[in-house]
Amino acid sequence: MSVLREMIGNFFSRPVTIRYPWIKVPIPDTFRGRVANTDELCIGCSKCSLVCPAQVITMIDGPRDVVFKGKTLARKKRPQVDLYKCIRCGLCERHCPTGSIHLEHVHAGTGTDRDVRVT
Numbered sequence: 001m002s003v004l005r006e007m008i009g010n011f012f013s014r015p016v017t018i019r020y021p022w023i024k025v026p027i028p029d030t031f032r033g034r035v036a037n038t039d040e041l042c043i044g045c046s047k048c049s050l051v052c053p054a055q056v057i058t059m060i061d062g063p064r065d066v067v068f069k070g071k072t073l074a075r076k077k078r079p080q081v082d083l084y085k086c087i088r089c090g091l092c093e094r095h096c097p098t099g100s101i102h103l104e105h106v107h108a109g110t111g112t113d114r115d116v117r118v119t
């Protein structure tokens with residue numbers, strides 16, 4: 001009898017789920033989403049690669065002139081991240097001196113391609 005009452009109650013109440021992806025829940029500021037890199041800010045210092053506990057950041061060729069603290073640097077390398085091996089710890093973001101590498105505030109980022117990389 002209580003099941004029937006619950007069914008009737010649910011029939012007339014609003015759904016508890018939301019219509020994702022049309023409606024999205026707010027994401028907290030501390031949310032750790034997928035890693036992204038703003039290439040024009042990256043000076044190629046390799047700090048992100050050195051601190052990454054999952055060792056998923058490889059420094060690859062990426063020559064570019066980058067302005068840092070008023071000086072123009074001739075960058076040689078840039079990071080490449082194995083996205084689906086990343087554990088989203090946020091250490092790369094914390095140690096990056098330029099704010100170049102960062103974790104995005106989006107919860108999408110799933111997929112079936114294990115070789116997806118971010119550079």
Ligand code: SF4
Pocket residue numbers: 035048051052053054055056057081085086087088089090091092093
């Ligand atoms: S979030 Fe953590 S695991 Fe992912 S790339 Fe950065 S340091 Fe590595």
Ligand code: SF4
Pocket residue numbers: 037041042043044045046047048049078079095096097098099100101
């Ligand atoms: S992303 Fe940041 S820590 Fe990594 S190489 Fe570029 S400037 Fe250095």
